[in-house]
Amino acid sequence: MFRIAAKLSSRTSSSSSALKANPFPTNLSPFPTSSFRPFTVGLELESHMVVPDAIKMINYAVNQWRKERSLGSFRMGLCVLKHCLSCELTEGRDSKHENSKGMAMLARSTILYERGEYTEAIEKLEDVQELTNSYLGVRVGALEAQAGLYLEMGQDDLAAAVADKCMKVVENQRQAKDFEIQRRDFVAHFIRAKALKGLIELVKGNVDSAEEFFDEPIDQKYWDGTAGLTYAEFLHKKKNYSLAKEVYRSVVLGAVQIRRAGNPYLAAGNMSANQLLVGSMCAYGQIEALMGDFYWAEHELGKALTEAEEAHGDPKHPLVAAVLASLALMYRRKAIQEHSSALLIQEGLYRKVIDILKVPSEETKTEGGAPFVDRSDIAALARGAYAEVLSVQENRKDEGEKMKNLAESMWKHPKMSLADALDTDTKVIDTRISRII
Template sequence: MFRVAAKLSARASTASAALRPSPLAASFFRSFNNGLELDKDMAVPDAVRMINYAMEKARTDKSVGSYGLGMLVLKHCVTTELTEGKDPQHENSKGIALLAWSTLLSERGEYGDAIEKLQSVQELTNSFLGVRVAAFEAQAGLHLELGQDDMASVVGDKCVELMEKQKTEDSEALNVRAKALKGLIELAKGNIESAEAFFDKSLRSKLCDGSAALSYGEFLQTKQDYSMATEVYRNVIERATEIKNSGNPYLGAGNMNLEGLMMGAMCALGQLESHLGNFGDAEQHLTKALNQAEETYGDRHPKVGVVLTSIALMYRRKAMQERSSSILVQEGLYRKVTDLLKVPAVETETEGVASSVDRSDIAALARGAYAEILSIQENRKDEGEKLKNLAEAIWRNRRMSLDEALGDTESNKVSVIDARISRLL
């Protein structure tokens, strides 16, 4: 590994004199004004190769050792001539290296260190603005996953403030993205109506891709505009696939990275099809989301549990609508979700337990639905009642009750699981 890193560093040293004096052509920024990707020529080529090498090694077997190796390569990358210098090309290189580093840290559950790396990106004032917007977006995403909504709001405000100072034509897409981040934060808080003001109409047409569009699609789904939400989700998946195939660095990190985007869009589309009763299509999309989650994070990661919850709820809805039974399938899925999300045991004292449960919305949904399965079995009713009490105790969603989220009331509210931030919107 060190031979590879040293080789790339040496190659960069011989080329650094040629790289530093020449500013990037403005055309590079205009050609990528969707703000989602960085042309490889906008960064030091060897830095891009080193970052790709680090990510590949980290995900080889998704072990502590492989992640450690990947992060060691990235640490080397941000401390060599590959990323030294105040010109845009070197600052872009350092920025995308820090984004990648924060992604690996967050996937290992080291959120504090991941956020620290993202904060460092804001010091790169000569980098492409999309790099800094991506860092703000990722930081807010991690705060949302941790249930730190007020801190996410602060970060969202900073992102909008950064873009309000930019008046160039090239900043349009990034401005839309910054505001959509605020929209997602409002959705997570349960403020559906106030979220609408942050979603630009261009998200329906020319800018309907990336995390901003996915958040907008989720907003549309909560508002029951299913046809437009479907169109947005499909476009997000298509464009994400194109970016992945292009080889250009994607400007996203943490739980807002490219793989998380694809997983989230597939999962949301599957939930939408399930709500419409199109269970064949729903299963297809959710299976793709599951495959993406397992391929990216490994089959023991909590994100896999989030997608499995969506699949289990799809089977639940299918059984109710078709008056069929899939008790064994659902029970198996809920047991695995409980294991992956580390939900407290039934015997746990319910008072005060909510504050200690990560991804509490998803955990409560899985527990609440599982409790219903147990309650219809004569010899397991008591166990089901205890499970339901625990689910209620860890439920923290502000917009709806657990019964409303499960569809057990006359409420017309529609929810969607955001697999990126592991929250129910």
């Protein structure tokens, strides 16, 4: 149980090496050069649906950026994608060329997002909707990612508007001339659009309203992708823990299969395949802790931590903080259930989360700077739990009280108090959007 914490307490960056037992591949490109998996549930494209050389360029651009994550590799990746979008590989109004163009746009937005350019990433996603001859999944993936970025930025009303647009785009497909060709995948897109609307309701704390979008159990063949993860979170909130656990696991396996095949997942930004894998592993670990199986909770959260660090090449990325917070709360729950303490382990993890998520004050926000992404949900939760650790130590009670007051002042959840968030069984840390639902 303490093998992860021991590494974390020495230096954050060592956690990756401590968790290399992860059996899942972590260095496969999300964009293929040649091989494609058979067409399944609207998440991928078949090889005949794109221009192969365009996919090779996309693959190269993304790899260049992720290999170094420097300003130079960022510019190089965007330069390659700009060329891809302006050459004959993506010109033309036929579906094959528009699909290729759409994949390049999704890749461009993903690179911008991973660089922290949220506003521009969203703007680039808007352009995808002009590709009216592209496969429906390309446009749905762009809208889903756009809503996801708005959710991460705390702009829930804008996210809701995009989700409504996504539903309309899917429903309008019924009237499309090629509907019969895409009928086999229409259900998958419809479920994906409904799940996006359900996610927004969960973020707002409206679990009963979210039930409208999961009014019928989702067929097991659709238990993958972002829709599957959101469905599992909904089940978690409804205390259907056993089924939620099954769906979480299915999402993990589906994401791993996509990456092993090297296929393009029709999404971008915080809804990409990498984010999906981290999110499902982390949520699975959370529910294992909830069910009292702390060995497997640590195992799953450990893999999620490795994935989070490798996905962004940065041990201090906010995604890492979200997983660390989940890991710390797992130790908290274990300590309560087993009447132990593990105070030093918990304190070390909370301090790392707080250090990563230095939420700036209003005075430090500069006009015209990078978009402010308020991750105060997780930062406040970590501070609140840290305050508990401090308060049980006689010589640190005053420090704990100050930390508690700070945490409560940061807490913004509309339907849940900080105290409830610490103690409730049904909270879920969604690492995709850095929000607590």
